[in-house]
Amino acid sequence: GENVEQHPSTLSVQEGDSAVIKCTYSDSASNYFPWYKQELGKRPQLIIDIRSNVGEKKDQRIAVTLNKTAKHFSLHITETQPEDSAVYFCAANNWENEKLTFGTGTRLTIIP
Amino acid sequence: GAVVSQHPSRVICKSGTSVKIECRSLDFQATTMFWYRQFPKQSLMLMATSNEGSKATYEQGVEKDKFLINHASLTLSTLTVTSAHPEDSSFYICSARDETEVVEQYFGPGTRLTVT
Numbered sequence: 001g002e003n004v005e006q007h008p009s010t011l012s013v014q015e016g017d018s019a020v021i022k023c024t025y026s027d028s029a030s031n032y033f034p035w036y037k038q039e040l041g042k043r044p045q046l047i048i049d050i051r052s053n054v055g056e057k058k059d060q061r062i063a064v065t066l067n068k069t070a071k072h073f074s075l076h077i078t079e080t081q082p083e084d085s086a087v088y089f090c091a092a093n094n095w096e097n098e099k100l101t102f103g104t105g106t107r108l109t110i111i112p
Numbered sequence: 113g114a115v116v117s118q119h120p121s122r123v124i125c126k127s128g129t130s131v132k133i134e135c136r137s138l139d140f141q142a143t144t145m146f147w148y149r150q151f152p153k154q155s156l157m158l159m160a161t162s163n164e165g166s167k168a169t170y171e172q173g174v175e176k177d178k179f180l181i182n183h184a185s186l187t188l189s190t191l192t193v194t195s196a197h198p199e200d201s202s203f204y205i206c207s208a209r210d211e212t213e214v215v216e217q218y219f220g221p222g223t224r225l226t227v228t
Contacts, residue, residue, distance in 0.1 A: 032215045041224070043222055044219050102155045
């Protein structure tokens, strides 16, 4: 089955600086890679996703890059703000089996 | 659109009793729903995949007789934790996939189960 590794587990960033979270996956058949933000006690919220036919996708301050050859993808948050503080999860999915496999999570803290 | 609700949001039960959690897709039809468990400071772990009208598919290590899943309609799936024990205390989250979409899953708000 799929295995998704995520680094770092914790990340502290000065407000206004950029944050980068990286994930690797094992199953070359995976073709959908969403990123979720989860605040304490709340549901995961989809913040951006990328499909395997695209190398990069951007939505305002958030971008995701995908390297299919190396089987890794990254989340980039620019101009970080205190409200960006949360736990972020990457995930990988194969359209055929429908199951999302989550990474271990990154606790991001934005320092004012 | 694409709203998923869960009920109850919090439940406390005594050891040995059973608890039922409901997951509903409010504005779309969900042929497939997923049940996850999340322990404190850990990731979401898929427990089972439920398809409307058929038996759920459980992940390895998840006891199907303990975690009963029923997906009786296109908008409702239920998870029943039978003979609950303190180690079953966790955050249970469901998600649903819109049958008209390919992959995106919409998550419910979660249910905090505490077994005393």
